[in-house]
Amino acid sequence: MLEVKKKDxxxxxxxxxxxxxxxxQSGRILQAKKVRFxxxxxxxxxxxxxxxxxxxMTGKIDYLKKVGKLDDFFNRRYK
Numbered sequence: 001m002l003e004v005k006k007k008d009x010x011x012x013x014x015x016x017x018x019x020x021x022x023x024x025q026s027g028r029i030l031q032a033k034k035v036r037f038x039x040x041x042x043x044x045x046x047x048x049x050x051x052x053x054x055x056x057m058t059g060k061i062d063y064l065k066k067v068g069k070l071d072d073f074f075n076r077r078y079k
Contacts, residue, residue, distance in 0.1 A: 002026060 004019045023029055042050070064070040 002028070 002019070002022055004015065004022060006015050061070065064072075
């Protein structure tokens with residue numbers, strides 16, 4: 001726990017500046033960001049399923065490009 005006490009005749013702005021400097025130096029902010037944006041690795045089954053889904057979708061999109069109905073597909077999907 002970080003603690004910053006106000007010195008005699010110290011303004012509030014300088015107190016806040018000292019506090020932020022201490023938090024940055026302690027590495028608490030960096031640690032909090034690492035925890036916040038951490039994403040677990042997918043399992044091999046999940047990776048396989050997403051790869052198969054990706055392959056299937058690219059196949060559908062390629063087919064619709066050849067047929068000329070790609071605009072209909074995207075308009076129906078993203079409404």
